[in-house]
Amino acid sequence: MMEATNVGDELESALNGNRRAMARMLSSIENGQFTLENIPAKPPSRESHAWAVMAITGAPGVGKSVLVDALMTAWATEGVRVALLAVDPSSPRTGGALLGDRVRMTSVDNPAISDRVYVRSIATRTSSGSVPLIVEDMAAFLLACGWDRVLIETVGSGQAELRCAAVADRIVVVEGPARGDGIQAEKAGLLELADIVLVNKADLEGAERHAGELTESYALDGDDAPDVLLTSGLKGIGIPEAAKALLSLKGSNRALRARMRERLLAQHERRLVQHPAYNSVLDGLCEGTLDITEALTQLKGDDHERAS
Amino acid sequence: MDQPLRIVVAKPGLDGHDRGAKVVARALRDAGHEVIYTGLRRTSQQIVDTVRDEDARFLGLSSLSGAHAHLFPQVCEKLREAGLDDVVVFGGGIIPEDDRPALHAVGIRAVFGPGTPTSEILDFIATAAGMNDAGVGQSSTWHWDASA
Numbered sequence: 001m002m003e004a005t006n007v008g009d010e011l012e013s014a015l016n017g018n019r020r021a022m023a024r025m026l027s028s029i030e031n032g033q034f035t036l037e038n039i040p041a042k043p044p045s046r047e048s049h050a051w052a053v054m055a056i057t058g059a060p061g062v063g064k065s066v067l068v069d070a071l072m073t074a075w076a077t078e079g080v081r082v083a084l085l086a087v088d089p090s091s092p093r094t095g096g097a098l099l100g101d102r103v104r105m106t107s108v109d110n111p112a113i114s115d116r117v118y119v120r121s122i123a124t125r126t127s128s129g130s131v132p133l134i135v136e137d138m139a140a141f142l143l144a145c146g147w148d149r150v151l152i153e154t155v156g157s158g159q160a161e162l163r164c165a166a167v168a169d170r171i172v173v174v175e176g177p178a179r180g181d182g183i184q185a186e187k188a189g190l191l192e193l194a195d196i197v198l199v200n201k202a203d204l205e206g207a208e209r210h211a212g213e214l215t216e217s218y219a220l221d222g223d224d225a226p227d228v229l230l231t232s233g234l235k236g237i238g239i240p241e242a243a244k245a246l247l248s249l250k251g252s253n254r255a256l257r258a259r260m261r262e263r264l265l266a267q268h269e270r271r272l273v274q275h276p277a278y279n280s281v282l283d284g285l286c287e288g289t290l291d292i293t294e295a296l297t298q299l300k301g302d303d304h305e306r307a308s
Numbered sequence: 309m310d311q312p313l314r315i316v317v318a319k320p321g322l323d324g325h326d327r328g329a330k331v332v333a334r335a336l337r338d339a340g341h342e343v344i345y346t347g348l349r350r351t352s353q354q355i356v357d358t359v360r361d362e363d364a365r366f367l368g369l370s371s372l373s374g375a376h377a378h379l380f381p382q383v384c385e386k387l388r389e390a391g392l393d394d395v396v397v398f399g400g401g402i403i404p405e406d407d408r409p410a411l412h413a414v415g416i417r418a419v420f421g422p423g424t425p426t427s428e429i430l431d432f433i434a435t436a437a438g439m440n441d442a443g444v445g446q447s448s449t450w451h452w453d454a455s456a
Binding site: 019020023024026027031090091094095096097098099100102103104108109114118119120121123125 | 391
C-alpha cells in the first residue's frame, strides 16, 4: 500500500528509530518491494561483539519461544537492544499462516524494557526450509536501524533441518529432556552444526541425563566441542548463565563446509522461487504439461540467458 | 500473486475464552492470510504495540466478557494516537445489537455475533481491503451489516 513517493521518508524515519516505519519497511523487504541495495551503507559495528545474528532452532515443543523470551528479557535488562524474527510455517495448501509465537512473549509487554525489545512474526511463505531466506535481509535491516542483536527463532525443526545455517552467524540448538535414548545424541545432523546446545525444561526428569549424553558425544569431537547447558525458560533455571554464554558465544569452525553448503543451496533455491516463470512452471507440473526435467530446464534456461 | 494480508487477532481484557478467536484465526489462515494471534488478556496498549510492530493491516478484537463497550473504543483511540489510522478494526463475541452502533461510531467496521458464518468475515475482509478509507482513523463512515 505504500506510495512510491514516501519510501524515502519512511526509510529515513525507520533508520532514525521510528518503529512503525521500521515495521513497514520490513514488510516491503519481505514482499520484495524494497531491496537492501537502497539503504545507505551502514554496516553494524562488529567491534564490540562477535556476532550479530543468531538462530535458535530445535524440535517443536522443546520450549524455544519461552526460552527466547527469557533470554531477551535478560539481555534487554542489561541494556542490549534485541530484535526477534520468529518464524512459523505457512500452509503449503492455502499460503496462510497462524503466527503464534507472541502468545508466549512477555518481554515485549514489559514497559521497563519494551523499547529495547522488538518481535516480528514471519511466515515461511514459499520457502521450503525452517527459515525463509528473506529473513537474512530483514535481519540486516534491523541492524542498520540500530538493533544490537537479531535472533531468529526457526520453525520447530527436525534432525536434518539445517537451513538456519544459511542466515545466521551462530546456531543455538534447543533440546528437551527425554529425547530418546543415548543413540539419538550420536546421530548426525543439526547437532553437528550447533555452536551451543541448551537442554531446556531442565526441571523435568531426563534433562540432566540427556545433557550428559550430549556432552559425552561431543567429547569425541575434541577441543572444538560446543558447550551443553541446562535451562528452563519457564522456571528461570540457568537463564543468567545461558544469557551470558550466548552473548559472547564464539563461532566454531566445525562443519564450516556444511554451513557453506547450506548457504549455497539456500541462495540457489531463492533464485529458483524468484524466477519469473516459477508459478507458471508449477502450474505446468500440476496440469501435467511439464515433467520435472522440463521444468528445471525452463527455470535454468531463462536464468542463464539473464546472466549472460 | 497478491501478498497475504497480515491480521492481528487479539483478546483484550480479562476474558479467558478464546475458542471464537481461534476459529476466526483459523478461517483467516485457511483463506491465505497471515494471522498473528496475541493470546489472552492483553491490554489495549499491548495490542496497539503488536499491531504496530507486526505491521498488520487488520485488527480483530474478540470479547465475551461484556467489557467491549469500554475496551474496543479504547483500542481504537490508542491506534489513532499511535498514528495507525489506516488499520481496519473489526470485532466479535457476545456483543448485543444495542451496543453495536456506538462501536461503529468509533471506527469499528464490523461487529460479528455468535453464529456468523466464517465466510461472511472473509467477505468483510475482502471488501474492506479493497477500500482505501476504511481504517480506524480514516474518513469513511461505512460499516458492514453483520448477519448475526
